[in-house]
Structure formats: structure tokens, C-alpha cells
Amino acid sequence: MNSTYDIKRARQETLACKDLIHFNNAGASLMPTPVSRALHEYLNKEERIGGYETEALYKESLNGIYKSAAKLLNCSPDEIAFVENATRAWDMAFYSFKFNPGDKILTTFAEYGSNVVAYLQQAKRFGVEIVFVPNDEFGQIDVNALSNLIDDKVKLISITHIPTGGGLVNPAKAVGKVANAAGIPYILDSCQSVGQMPIDVEDIGCDILCITGRKFLRGPRGTGLLYVRSSLLPHLEPPMLDQHAAELISPSEFLIRPDSKRFENWEQYCAGKFALGVAIDYAMSWGLHEIQQRVYSLADHFRAKLSTIDGIHSTDEGIEKCGIITFTAEQLNPAAIKQALSALKINISTSKGSGSLVSFQDRGIKEVVRASVHYFNTDEEIDYFVDTLKKVLAR
Structure with a gap:
């Protein structure tokens, strides 16, 4: 990851970082203070x-x-x-x-x-x-x-x-x-x-x-x-x-x-x-090349950590993968996962129905969990997410 990235400033100018983890940037990101x-x-x-x-x-x-x-x-x-x-x-x-x-x-x-x-x-x-x-x-x-x-x-x-x-x-x-x-x-x-x-x-x-x-x-x-x-x-x-x-x-x-x-x-x-x-x-x-580098690095870390959880299946396609991470879990449906994490102040989303209908029907998918990172997110937040998800799935 880009070690010169001013993550302290990015998070100081994103007020909600003090109170929650926001992995719903593909839905609506958090406005920075400016x-x-x-x-x-x-x-x-x-x-x-x-x-x-x-x-x-x-x-x-x-x-x-x-x-x-x-x-x-x-x-x-x-x-x-x-x-x-x-x-x-x-x-x-x-x-x-x-x-x-x-x-x-x-x-x-x-x-x-x-x-x-x-x-x-x-x-x-x-x-x-x-x-x-x-x-x-x-x-x-x-x-x-x-x-x-x-x-x-x-x-x-x-x-x-x-x-x-x-x-x-x-x-x-x-x-x-x-x-x-x-x-x-x-x-x-x-x-x-x-x-x-x-x-x-x-x-x-x-x-x-x-x-x-x-x-x-x-x-x-x-x-x-x-x-x-x-x-x-x-x-x-x-x-x-x-x-x-x-x-x-x-x-x-x-x-x-x-x-x-x-x-x-x-x-x-x-x-x-x-x-x-x-x-x-x-x-x-911030620089769009720098943003991409950080977002992709965070997403790679996210997918790697998810792969360590039994029952998790990645649903991302493509040679190039971006900051949107999607998956299903054998233990719990996406809506229930979202609800459980929301109660713990972790924002994610789910994707189903008309938004991706043609692709999902072709692949036999009904609904997925969608987590999406941005440059103000951190590896530590991802690690906490994965640890928390493990506990949610084990209930």
C-alpha cells in the first residue's frame, strides 16, 4: 500500500470515521468536511x-x-x-x-x-x-x-x-x-x-x-x-x-x-x-491514480481476509477487480448479514434484483453481500470486519 498516503488527514476530514465503519461507498460514500x-x-x-x-x-x-x-x-x-x-x-x-x-x-x-x-x-x-x-x-x-x-x-x-x-x-x-x-x-x-x-x-x-x-x-x-x-x-x-x-x-x-x-x-x-x-x-x-492504488490495495486485502472464512464464496468477476467486494455465505443470507453488522455500526449493502438481474440470473445468483472501500478506510477496519463477520456467522 502507498505508505505516503495521508490516511490521518483523510480520516480527520471524514467525520463519521470516529463513530462507524463505512463499507458502503458504492451506495453512497461519506462527504468529506470540505x-x-x-x-x-x-x-x-x-x-x-x-x-x-x-x-x-x-x-x-x-x-x-x-x-x-x-x-x-x-x-x-x-x-x-x-x-x-x-x-x-x-x-x-x-x-x-x-x-x-x-x-x-x-x-x-x-x-x-x-x-x-x-x-x-x-x-x-x-x-x-x-x-x-x-x-x-x-x-x-x-x-x-x-x-x-x-x-x-x-x-x-x-x-x-x-x-x-x-x-x-x-x-x-x-x-x-x-x-x-x-x-x-x-x-x-x-x-x-x-x-x-x-x-x-x-x-x-x-x-x-x-x-x-x-x-x-x-x-x-x-x-x-x-x-x-x-x-x-x-x-x-x-x-x-x-x-x-x-x-x-x-x-x-x-x-x-x-x-x-x-x-x-x-x-x-x-x-x-x-x-x-x-x-x-x-x-x-488526492490524485486519481493514488486513489485507485489505495482502493485496489484495500480491496485485495479484503478479499484475501474473506477467503480465510469457511462458507464464504466470492462473487466478483473480471481480470481487473475494483473496490467493490461481493460474496455470499453458506451460514446466513445477505440481508441478515447486513442487519447484524449494521447493529454493530458497520455499513455495508446487499445487491439483488433489477440492479444486476441479467448477470445474476445467468450465474444463478439471487443476492450478494456488497462491501465497498474507499481511500479513507484502513486495513484495521477490514480486519475488524472479518473478525466480526466470523462471530456473526458462528451464532
């Missing part, structure tokens, strides 16, 4: 001087999120939209595509459930064919199989980078090479990857990418970002527009704005937007 302070500062100002007035006062900082996000993703600020959550960001981009009967969407078995619902809705509306690309021997998307599925009917490649129900990291860059070579638009759902690893949209080759604020970026809930490559913008008309996304120029005409803000609404969660900008800058101050 982010929480920014959120409260903005809300307190709104309370004292009014919403419009506060927005005007913070105009420069609110606009600064586009520059920060662009630096985070290696793109232009004009390619970034602030949206109320990642699902809405993804929806606004996906529903901008115009499909015809017989068109194909290529996706993965590990695709997020909400995305699959959207694919199926468009399949019912327009006769689109949804193709789940086979996995390779490691459980990640088979890039060779993806290449072999490319034909003139494929109109979109859309995958989840890291699934909600496992530690798998899909080979997003390799998928990008296939998509780019074929000239097919490529959507990457990166809700679980941005904030725990470096993400470079130019290197990956994705045309669209969605982000949530609340997970590994450690921002507030109700915040999200959407990246759309500038060359694709003229071909996408959002499914909903207002006077922010488009200009009404006559009683019978409107003009859609040329940048990615066409996917935004005028009314926004300004306090959350301000705090999310602080969260992005905060993450970059």
Missing part, C-alpha cells in the same frame, strides 16, 4: 438572502464545475452537463437516439438494471433488438465477440463500466477501440468508476459518459454529470427541452443550444452543484 461545508455554506446563504440572489453571488463557482469536470475526464467544459442524477443523465442521452425497426443495441450481461429497462422500452416502441454480448472466461465482456457482432444494424454500444453487484471492471478502452473503428456511438455508464480510478474519455474512446455525485466522488446526493462528445451533439436532440436547453426565438421556432448543456434543465440543485464542484476538486487534490 464538501459538506460547501453544501451547508450555500444553503445557509440561500436561507439568508434568497435562492436567486445566492445563485448570482456564486455564479463563478457554479460555472467552475464544468472546468473541474472537464479536467477530471480530459474533455472540454462545453461537453459537460450538470444533471440531477446519473440515471437522468444517462436517460437524457440515450433517449436522444432515434431508432428504427431492426436496429441493434449491444450491451453486457453486467448491465445496470435501469439501463436494461430503457433498452426494452425502446425495443417495444421501435422494434429494436437488444443483444447481450457474451462474457469471456473471466466474466467480463468478450471484446472479440463484440467485434464479431458488429454489422450495419448496430446503432449503439452501451455498457456499464463497473456493475453495481460486483467487483468487475469491464475493459472499457478495448470496447472503445471496437466502437470507434466501426463508427458506432458508445455510451459508458461510469457511476461506480469515476472517483475510484482515473477516467480519460479520450483514452477510453466513449462518446457519452454518465456520473453520479454520491458514490466514489463523495459529493452530495441528487447530483450527476453527463459527458457528450462535441462531434456527436449535432445528432442528438434531447427528449425534453426548456428555455435553458433551447432558446425560443419566435412563436413557432426554437434553437437548441450547441453545447452539452442542452441536456440540462434551468431549475437545478444549486447547492448540490456547488458542493459537487468542490468534491471533484477535492478528489483531484
Whole structure:
């Protein structure tokens, strides 16, 4: 593990570390004090001087999120939209595509459930064919199989980078090479990857990418970002527009704005937007490569310790595994494990149902325990977790 990492500062700036162990960063991480302070500062100002007035006062900082996000993703600020959550960001981009009967969407078995619902809705509306690309021997998307599925009917490649129900990291860059070579638009759902690893949209080759604020970026809930490559913008008309996304120029005409803000609404969660900008800058101050190194090291330690417990079965797939650790136990179901650990002030989650339905049904899994680490966590917390889990399972 990176011995130069300032874990003392990381934990001092994460107040809940004094009171509990938080291994639910893939659900919602803990806001660090600079982010929480920014959120409260903005809300307190709104309370004292009014919403419009506060927005005007913070105009420069609110606009600064586009520059920060662009630096985070290696793109232009004009390619970034602030949206109320990642699902809405993804929806606004996906529903901008115009499909015809017989068109194909290529996706993965590990695709997020909400995305699959959207694919199926468009399949019912327009006769689109949804193709789940086979996995390779490691459980990640088979890039060779993806290449072999490319034909003139494929109109979109859309995958989840890291699934909600496992530690798998899909080979997003390799998928990008296939998509780019074929000239097919490529959507990457990166809700679980941005904030725990470096993400470079130019290197990956994705045309669209969605982000949530609340997970590994450690921002507030109700915040999200959407990246759309500038060359694709003229071909996408959002499914909903207002006077922010488009200009009404006559009683019978409107003009859609040329940048990615066409996917935004005028009314926004300004306090959350301000705090999310602080969260992005905060993450970059630690360094995304350094964050990834620490998170992966913690996760490796976590999996190694779990492997010493009888009856535990890891359910993580992929060659590369991230900071999400999933498993089942022969002795107790995931919901009961979560409840028992919660009573002892250890936060974890479970994953089941629609979130990972396609993958889970294919693998014969109903529900898993999900523990997810971040850079403020420690080996000592992991050791305590494992010792505690052993006692819970032995009851």
C-alpha cells in the first residue's frame, strides 16, 4: 500500500470515521468536511438572502464545475452537463437516439438494471433488438465477440463500466477501440468508476459518459454529470427541452443550444452543484491514480481476509477487480448479514434484483453481500470486519 498516503488527514476530514465503519461507498460514500461545508455554506446563504440572489453571488463557482469536470475526464467544459442524477443523465442521452425497426443495441450481461429497462422500452416502441454480448472466461465482456457482432444494424454500444453487484471492471478502452473503428456511438455508464480510478474519455474512446455525485466522488446526493462528445451533439436532440436547453426565438421556432448543456434543465440543485464542484476538486487534490492504488490495495486485502472464512464464496468477476467486494455465505443470507453488522455500526449493502438481474440470473445468483472501500478506510477496519463477520456467522 502507498505508505505516503495521508490516511490521518483523510480520516480527520471524514467525520463519521470516529463513530462507524463505512463499507458502503458504492451506495453512497461519506462527504468529506470540505464538501459538506460547501453544501451547508450555500444553503445557509440561500436561507439568508434568497435562492436567486445566492445563485448570482456564486455564479463563478457554479460555472467552475464544468472546468473541474472537464479536467477530471480530459474533455472540454462545453461537453459537460450538470444533471440531477446519473440515471437522468444517462436517460437524457440515450433517449436522444432515434431508432428504427431492426436496429441493434449491444450491451453486457453486467448491465445496470435501469439501463436494461430503457433498452426494452425502446425495443417495444421501435422494434429494436437488444443483444447481450457474451462474457469471456473471466466474466467480463468478450471484446472479440463484440467485434464479431458488429454489422450495419448496430446503432449503439452501451455498457456499464463497473456493475453495481460486483467487483468487475469491464475493459472499457478495448470496447472503445471496437466502437470507434466501426463508427458506432458508445455510451459508458461510469457511476461506480469515476472517483475510484482515473477516467480519460479520450483514452477510453466513449462518446457519452454518465456520473453520479454520491458514490466514489463523495459529493452530495441528487447530483450527476453527463459527458457528450462535441462531434456527436449535432445528432442528438434531447427528449425534453426548456428555455435553458433551447432558446425560443419566435412563436413557432426554437434553437437548441450547441453545447452539452442542452441536456440540462434551468431549475437545478444549486447547492448540490456547488458542493459537487468542490468534491471533484477535492478528489483531484488526492490524485486519481493514488486513489485507485489505495482502493485496489484495500480491496485485495479484503478479499484475501474473506477467503480465510469457511462458507464464504466470492462473487466478483473480471481480470481487473475494483473496490467493490461481493460474496455470499453458506451460514446466513445477505440481508441478515447486513442487519447484524449494521447493529454493530458497520455499513455495508446487499445487491439483488433489477440492479444486476441479467448477470445474476445467468450465474444463478439471487443476492450478494456488497462491501465497498474507499481511500479513507484502513486495513484495521477490514480486519475488524472479518473478525466480526466470523462471530456473526458462528451464532
